[in-house]
Amino acid sequence: MQSKEIYAALAQAFPGAVEPSPEGLAGDPFVCVAPGRLHEIMAYLKNGPDLAMDQLTMISGVDRGEWIESVYHLYSQRRHHCATIKVKLDREAPEADSVCDLWGAADWHEREAYDMMGIRYRGHPNLRRILLPEDWEGHPLRQDYEQPQEYHGIQNDWLQERGATRAIASPTLRPAPETVPERTAMAAEPAKAPAELETEELLVNMGPQHPSTHGVLRLVIRTDGEYVRETWPHIGYLHRCFERIAQEVTYAQVVPYTDRLDYLSSMNNAQAYCMAVERLGGIEVPPRAEHLRVIFSELNRIGSHLLAFGTYGLDLGAFTPFIYGFRERELLLDIFEKVSGGRLLYHYPRIGGVARDITAEIAKDITDFLRIFPAKWDEYNTLLSFNKIFIERTANVGVIPAELAVRYGLTGPCLRGSGAPYDIRKVHPYSIYDQLDFKIALGEGLQGTLGDSWDRYWVRMVEMMESLKIVQQCLDGLPEGPIQTKISRVLRLPDGEAYTRVENPRGELGFYIVSDKKKTGAVRCRVRAPSFCNLSVTHEVAKDCLVADVLAIVGSIDIVLGEVDR
Secondary structure, eight states, X not given: OOHHHHHXXXXXXXXXXXEEOOTTOEEOOOXXXXXXXXXXXXXXXXXXXXXXXXXXXXXXXXXXXXXXEEEEEEEOTTTOOEEEEEEEEESSSOEEEOOTTTOTTHHHHHHHHHHHHOOEEETOTTOOOSSSOTTOOSOTTSTTOOOOTTHHHHHHHHHHHTTSOHHHHSOOSSOOGGXXXXXXXXXXXXXXXXXXOOOOEEEEXXXXXXXXXXXXXXXXXXXETTEEEEEEEEOOTTOOOHHHHHTTSOHHHHHHHHTTTSTTOHHHHHHHHHHHHHHHHTOOOOHHHHHHHHHHHHHHXXXXXXXXHHHHHHHTTOOHHHHHHHHHHHHHHHHHHHHHSOXXXXXXXXXXXXXXXXXXXHHHHHHHHHHHHHHHHHHHIIIIITXXXXXXXXXXXSOOOHHHHHHTTOOTHHHHTTTOOOOHHHHSOOTTGGGOOOOXXXXXXXXXXXXXXXXXXXXXXXXXXXXXHHHHHHHHTOOOSOSBOOXXXXXXXXXXXXXXXXXXXXXXXXEEEEEOTTOSSOSEEEEEOXXXXXXXXXXXXXXXXXXXXXXXXXXXXXXXXXXXXX
């Protein structure tokens, strides 16, 4: 279903309450809805038989100067169409209805829009800041936000007053009862233990300084003996306000910053951002550059999955897989260093193409890697994938049904592990993926339960082999020609907005850019971070399990905190 058809359906169902995007804007069309009708229109979009927008991709706040917009990107997993819905809010007191009862993903997205833009969502079960401290003054993505002159001093005072650590000052596990409607209440209290046993519940902090939280993630778990009754993630310890920075510099100057989001898949990040700018500017990328982008994005996917393989074994007590994974990953880093000069942050994809061409030496290194890797992959499976102890620790642990995964906006291996065949490279091909032959890796339910921690792990293992096929096809068909389209040093894009999505190692990475032809940078640059969305389901999955299972569940999600916090 196209955007015009979606608008026509809404206009017929809600006469006078919707209006289409103005003519002449570049990028994606959208539909504006009346603030008072937002919730019922969103419910119609989700439940309407012809629409079936069962996934909330992202909620964004946009400061338009005279008003504030709350922007909703919706997607249908069943019908594979999307829609962008907007509601204009009063600048002085921006307020809209919450859609948490429709999509679980809305919880964290609405909290972030409140935190960064000051939009209040009526009916949200626990509307508080998510990335910044509770008593932070102002909302950093508002145009009228002024950073305090004594910025560091204010924050140091805030820390000292609360015991010198942000973790101590974080909100308690349970929000105040009056803020939690019955429909979104926390998990019910566990059944009482037998009379002969007396237990006492404890709140335990796992992280933020914990090796198995994959960065500065704090998990607050409510334990009853060895059992975990609730797990609530607290994030924001690595927040650097990437989106504000992206709105203060030129389009080209944003590219190096994208490397620092998911720093394990820098190639994918830069490609996604460049695609958004190119789409708005009508910039065509030369075929050779498209092939090179795909080659290095897929090699980066293998490198990311190798790290996920090694660290997951480490989380569960197996050190050897970590060494094995790094052995082959070093070969990839050597290749990346030769083509970009960096081993972690590459700044290789550029707006209009790539930074430099590959040499015969680099092509030979890639070919050698493709030749030796299959035998190494078999070693990984012998060592870990089908190890009895590893299977016991991961099979039937942390099960995420496909319906729950879609409701929380999970993508990538976390969604495909639950059996949903959603891979953007296949469903919505970009670059040259429509010319390539590969399959979508899905969970297999090793011990009869689809969507468990083992399935999410196994999807990444299979994807590495599929990426090998992609890289080989790109090398075989690498055309001659330029690697960069000439663009203006001071790039200005026409008025418009666009959302582009790519399949990065953790799922759907999206960039939503709002442009103004008078500016050399974005009015709004919003990141749809897959790790952020995937992590939001933790409290639904990591409960009524053993303490040791929490590590297996979080490790199977494969988060990168640089992307979660941005």
